[in-house]
Amino acid sequence: MIKDGKNRFSRLIQPVFVGMIYLFLYLPIIVMVLFSFNKSRISVRWEGFSLYWYQKLFQTPEILDALRVSLVVAFFATVLSVVIGTLFVVASVWKKSDYMSWIFYGNILLPEIVMAIGILSIFTFFQIPLGYLSLITGHTIIGLGFVIPVVRARFVELDPILTEASLDLGATYGQTFRKVLFPLLLPSIVASSLLVFTLSLDDFMIAFFCSGPKIQTLSVYVYSMIKGGVDPTINAISAIFLALSSLLILILSYLKVLDLVVSNE
Amino acid sequence: MKTLRKIFSEEIAFVFSCPALLWECIFLYLPLLVLALYSCFEFSAQTNSWVFTLHYYRQVFHSLYFRVILNSLKLAFTATLICFTIAYPVAYFLAIKVQKRFRTFLLFSLILPSWTSLVVQIYAWFFLLEQDGLVSRTLHWIGLIPKSMHLLNNYFSIMVGLVSCFLPFMILPIYVILDKMDPRLLEASADLGADKIETFKRIIFPLSLPGVYTGFLLVFVPVFGEFAIPSLLGGSTYVVWGSLIVDKFLRARDWPFGSALAIIGIMLFVLIILSCVAIRNLVKRLRGVN
Numbered sequence: 221m222i223k224d225g226k227n228r229f230s231r232l233i234q235p236v237f238v239g240m241i242y243l244f245l246y247l248p249i250i251v252m253v254l255f256s257f258n259k260s261r262i263s264v265r266w267e268g269f270s271l272y273w274y275q276k277l278f279q280t281p282e283i284l285d286a287l288r289v290s291l292v293v294a295f296f297a298t299v300l301s302v303v304i305g306t307l308f309v310v311a312s313v314w315k316k317s318d319y320m321s322w323i324f325y326g327n328i329l330l331p332e333i334v335m336a337i338g339i340l341s342i343f344t345f346f347q348i349p350l351g352y353l354s355l356i357t358g359h360t361i362i363g364l365g366f367v368i369p370v371v372r373a374r375f376v377e378l379d380p381i382l383t384e385a386s387l388d389l390g391a392t393y394g395q396t397f398r399k400v401l402f403p404l405l406l407p408s409i410v411a412s413s414l415l416v417f418t419l420s421l422d423d424f425m426i427a428f429f430c431s432g433p434k435i436q437t438l439s440v441y442v443y444s445m446i447k448g449g450v451d452p453t454i455n456a457i458s459a460i461f462l463a464l465s466s467l468l469i470l471i472l473s474y475l476k477v478l479d480l481v482v483s484n485e
Numbered sequence: 486m487k488t489l490r491k492i493f494s495e496e497i498a499f500v501f502s503c504p505a506l507l508w509e510c511i512f513l514y515l516p517l518l519v520l521a522l523y524s525c526f527e528f529s530a531q532t533n534s535w536v537f538t539l540h541y542y543r544q545v546f547h548s549l550y551f552r553v554i555l556n557s558l559k560l561a562f563t564a565t566l567i568c569f570t571i572a573y574p575v576a577y578f579l580a581i582k583v584q585k586r587f588r589t590f591l592l593f594s595l596i597l598p599s600w601t602s603l604v605v606q607i608y609a610w611f612f613l614l615e616q617d618g619l620v621s622r623t624l625h626w627i628g629l630i631p632k633s634m635h636l637l638n639n640y641f642s643i644m645v646g647l648v649s650c651f652l653p654f655m656i657l658p659i660y661v662i663l664d665k666m667d668p669r670l671l672e673a674s675a676d677l678g679a680d681k682i683e684t685f686k687r688i689i690f691p692l693s694l695p696g697v698y699t700g701f702l703l704v705f706v707p708v709f710g711e712f713a714i715p716s717l718l719g720g721s722t723y724v725v726w727g728s729l730i731v732d733k734f735l736r737a738r739d740w741p742f743g744s745a746l747a748i749i750g751i752m753l754f755v756l757i758i759l760s761c762v763a764i765r766n767l768v769k770r771l772r773g774v775n
Contacts, residue, residue, distance in 0.1 A: 314495075342512065
C-alpha cells in the first residue's frame with residue numbers, strides 16, 4: 221500500500237512540475253491581457269469591463285505611426301530576405317549542399333546587439349542616414365538566418381525523381397523549375413516569410429539602435445512607454461501584439477515548420 | 486542535385502549565391518571590422534592623421550567595465566543553467582511521458598509566449614511584479630513579504646524575466662532530440678537489465694547532449710547580449726555588458742570606447758563558444774574510447 225502511494229506521488233510530481241512551468245510562462249501574459257479590458261485608470265484594481273484603452277490606442281497618432289513603420293519594415297525585410305535567401309539555397313544545392321553555409325553561422329552565433337551596433341556603425345561610417353533603410357537591412361540579416369535553413373531543409377528532402385520525371389516527360393529545364401521545383405518549395409518559402417515577418421515585427425534590439433531620430437517601431441515605442449511606468453494602454457498594445465503573434469504561429473504550426481527550424485539550428 | 490545542374494549553369498549558380506553572401510559580408514562582417522578599427526585608431530590633431538592606439542582597451546581592462554563584462558557572463562551562465570535545470574524535465578515529460586495526441590498542443594502552447602515581442606513579455610512581468618501588482622499584493626496578503634518589499638528592480642526580477650523569456654529555446658531542442666530517439670533503445674536497455682536511472686544515465690542523457698548544446702547556445706547567446714530585461718526589470722541596480730554598449734553608443738557617444746567594449750565582449754564570447762565546442766569534441770572522443 222505504501223509503495224502504491226509512493227508510486228502515485230512520483231507519477232504526479234512530473235505533471236505538476238510541468239504544469240507549474242506552463243503557469244510560470246502564461247500567468248504574466250494572461251494577467252496583462254485581462255487588465256487591458258479594465259475600466260480603472262489605476263491599472264491594478266479591477267473595476268469592470270471596458271474597451272476604453274483600445275479606443276484610446278487607435279486615437280493616438282504616435283502608436284499608429286509606429287505600427288505603420290513596423291509593418292513597412294517587416295514587409296520589405298521579409299521580401300528581401302526570402303528572395304535572396306532562396307536564391308542562395310538554389311545556388312548552394314547546385315554546388316553540393318554545404319557550400320558557404322558557414323558564413324551564416326554568424327547570424328546565430330553573434331548576439332543581436334552586436335549586429336545592431338555593427339549596422340549602426342557601418343551606416344554612420346558611410347554617412348547614410350538611419351531610418352527605414354537601416355532597419356530593413358538589419359532585419360534582412362536576421363531573416364536570412366532563418367530563411368536559409370528552412371528552405372534548404374525542404375530542398376534537400378525533395379525527391380530527385382520528380383524533376384527527372386518532369387524532364388523525361390518533355391518539359392524544358394525552365395518549365396521544370398517553374399512547374400515542379402518552385403511549387404514544391406513554396407510551402408517552405410511561405411513558412412519562412414511568416415517567420416521573418418513575425419521576427420521583424422517583434423524585434424526590439426535592432427530597432428532600438430538603428431531606427432534613428434525620425435522614426436520608431438512599435439516595440440521601441442512600447443519600450444519607452446514602459447520606462448514611464450505602468451499604463452493600461454501598454455496592456456492593450458501588448459494584447460494586440462500577442463494576438464498577432466499567436467495568429468502567425470498558428471499558421472506556422474499548421475505548416476509544420478517549427479520543428480524544422482529547431483532541428484536545423 | 487543532378488537535374489539542377491542541367492537547369493542552371495555554374496555562372497548562374499554563382500550569381501544566385503552572390504546577393505545573400507554580399508549582404509552578409511557587408512552588413513554583418515564588415516561592420517565588425519569597422520568596430521575593430523574604431524576601437525584602436527585615434528585621430529590625432531597634431532599630425533592630422535589616424536594613429537594606432539590601445540588606449541581604449543587599456544581603459545576597459547583598468548576599470549570597473551571589465552568586471553561588468555564578467556558579471557554579465559556570469560548572469561548569462563546562471564540564467565542558462567537555471568533554464569537547463571527546468572527545461573530538461575519538461576522536455577523529457579513532453580517527449581516521452583505525454584501521449585502523442587496531446588503533444589502538438591502542449592508544444593504549440595509552449596512556443597506561443599516566446600514568439601510575441603520580447604518587450605511585451607517584459608512588460609507582462611513588470612506589470613505583475615510592480616509594487617501594486619498582483620504578485621506583490623498576493624504575497625503580502627498571505628503574509629509572506631512585508632508591504633514595503635520590492636519585487637522589482639533586483640537580481641531576482643532580472644532572473645525571472647530572463648528565464649521566462651528564454652526557457653522555451655532550451656526546451657525545444659532537447660525535446661526534438663528526445664522525441665527522435667528510438668524507443669527500442671530503451672527497451673533493449675531494460676531487457677539487458679538496466680533500471681530506469683541507469684537507462685537515463687547511460688542511454689537517454691548522452692544521446693540528448695546535442696540538443697543540450699543547441700539549447701545552451703540558443704539561450705546563452707541572446708541572454709549575454711540582452712539589455713532590455715536588465716534595464717526594465719532591474720532598474721538601474723544592475724549594469725550589464727549590453728547596457729554599457731547602449732550607454733556608450735547612444736548616450737555618451739563615445740564610440741571608440743564602446744567599440745573596444747564590444748570587441749572584448751565578442752572575443753570573450755567566441756572563446757567560450759570555442760571552448761564549448763572543444764569540450765563537446767573531448768566528450769565525444771572519450772565516449773568513443775569507451
